[in-house]
Amino acid sequence: MALQRLDNRAARALFLDRHALAEQPAGPARGAHLQGLIRRLGFVQLDSINTVARAHDMILFSRRPTYRPANLKRLYERDRALFEHWTHDAAVIPMEFYRHWHLRFQRDAELLQARWKAWRRGAFEQKFEEVLQHIRDHGPVSSSDVGKDERKGSGGWWDWHPSKTALEYLWRTGALTVIGREGFQKRYDLTERVIEAHLCPGASPCDEEATVDWLCNAALDRLGFATSGELAAFWDTVRPAEAKLWCERELARGGIETVEIEQADGSLRKVFARPDVAEQAVRVGPMPGRMRVLSPFDPALRDRKRAERLFGFHYRIEVFVPEAKRSYGYYVFPLLEGDRLVGRVDMKAHRDRGELRVRALWPERTVRWSQARTRRLEAELDRVRRFAGMDRVAFADGWLREPM
Numbered sequence: 001m002a003l004q005r006l007d008n009r010a011a012r013a014l015f016l017d018r019h020a021l022a023e024q025p026a027g028p029a030r031g032a033h034l035q036g037l038i039r040r041l042g043f044v045q046l047d048s049i050n051t052v053a054r055a056h057d058m059i060l061f062s063r064r065p066t067y068r069p070a071n072l073k074r075l076y077e078r079d080r081a082l083f084e085h086w087t088h089d090a091a092v093i094p095m096e097f098y099r100h101w102h103l104r105f106q107r108d109a110e111l112l113q114a115r116w117k118a119w120r121r122g123a124f125e126q127k128f129e130e131v132l133q134h135i136r137d138h139g140p141v142s143s144s145d146v147g148k149d150e151r152k153g154s155g156g157w158w159d160w161h162p163s164k165t166a167l168e169y170l171w172r173t174g175a176l177t178v179i180g181r182e183g184f185q186k187r188y189d190l191t192e193r194v195i196e197a198h199l200c201p202g203a204s205p206c207d208e209e210a211t212v213d214w215l216c217n218a219a220l221d222r223l224g225f226a227t228s229g230e231l232a233a234f235w236d237t238v239r240p241a242e243a244k245l246w247c248e249r250e251l252a253r254g255g256i257e258t259v260e261i262e263q264a265d266g267s268l269r270k271v272f273a274r275p276d277v278a279e280q281a282v283r284v285g286p287m288p289g290r291m292r293v294l295s296p297f298d299p300a301l302r303d304r305k306r307a308e309r310l311f312g313f314h315y316r317i318e319v320f321v322p323e324a325k326r327s328y329g330y331y332v333f334p335l336l337e338g339d340r341l342v343g344r345v346d347m348k349a350h351r352d353r354g355e356l357r358v359r360a361l362w363p364e365r366t367v368r369w370s371q372a373r374t375r376r377l378e379a380e381l382d383r384v385r386r387f388a389g390m391d392r393v394a395f396a397d398g399w400l401r402e403p404m
Helices: 008-018 031-041 055-061 069-078 095-119 124-138 162-172 208-223 228-235 240-253 277-283 304-311 371-387
Strands: 004-006 082-086 090-094 176-182 185-190 257-262 268-273 291-293 332-337 340-350 355-363 392-395
Touching: 004 008, 004 277, 008 208, 008 257, 008 277, 008 304, 031 055, 031 069, 031 090, 055 069, 055 371, 069 082, 069 176, 082 095, 082 162, 082 176, 090 095, 095 162, 095 208, 124 162, 124 185, 162 176, 162 185, 208 228, 208 240, 228 240, 228 268, 240 268, 291 371, 304 340, 332 371, 340 371, 355 371, 371 392
Parallel strands: 004 257, 355 392
Antiparallel strands: 082 090, 176 185, 257 268, 291 332, 332 340, 340 355
16 A cells, blocks of 8 residues: 655645744743643753844744743743753753653663763762752752862863762752753752652652653654654654654554655655644645744754755754854854745844844755845844844845855
8 A cells, every 4th residue: 555645845834833833923922822832842942052042032932922031931930830851952841741751860860870970070979968968958059059169170161070960960860850040050959849749750650661652652743753763862762762662563553654755855755654644734724924033953953854854954053163164153043934944044142232233144045035035034133133132133244145
């Protein structure tokens, strides 16, 4: 029997819909509405770089222009509707998912104990009880509140002292919970003082099989279609072999099927999807015509290879590339228009002079940069300018570059 097939346009539409990018960017962006958006995405990655705005704020703003950073802070730190932990990187995650992180706590304990002994050096395990007792006695702490008499190594900001390493380990393994950030520095408290008792690790045995089942189902629902490897990578807790076995079981019971997805270059790729994937794609409405700036860490772009296959958009962040070797710039923002990634813009908020300065824009090779596109870009940059608290947008001479 022939496999179901989604052409490239239908695949892009379904994928963008799953990432809340297929509808007009509009609607309320606080409280339960913001929580619902984050639940729909699964998580929102946190990042400290603030070239225009922090990544998590740009991710939410691109979908809900009424969003403001205080809305996320309130939901996370006051309402406790979110918790912070790791997926592929640090992220805020709906609190209702917390019990599914017990498996992550267990696996991080196994992994980090061995890895950090070699990496961090110093006897960080000996600091566990000391750090926990300090928090019991004095309340929440940041890393600057512990280990004040301990020496760091010479490896840079990541070369933590033993008590800082203990804090991170106890957080990653569930004994501590991050309750918020000051600036971008985490504050930790005892998990039992933050998380409802029935959700805490140890309240019930961790059901490994049920957790893997939930994580794979939840990943597929947020991707629309995926290989077993992509399902494992989504939350970065399920092991590739577990995801492969899950797909085999779901295929046998009819919960998923193998389908073919047309890539941007016309080739076909076999993936897994729900049996009604074609109907799901048809139900996606017309794409919004406006242009919008995406964060380099947007969940739709997190998997760079998938974005390249689906959209023909090759993107690599160049933060860690020496300036002389960068192709584009330090922190370049992708531009989404409808269902296409049409270019990338290098810009920065100069807060000392209230200016959002655009250094350069590179259209994609297949895009003709018309006056209409420039007007759509200007309208979006003005929205971003207001969000970043800048007074004006300024364009450098020669800002519109030739495609590379």
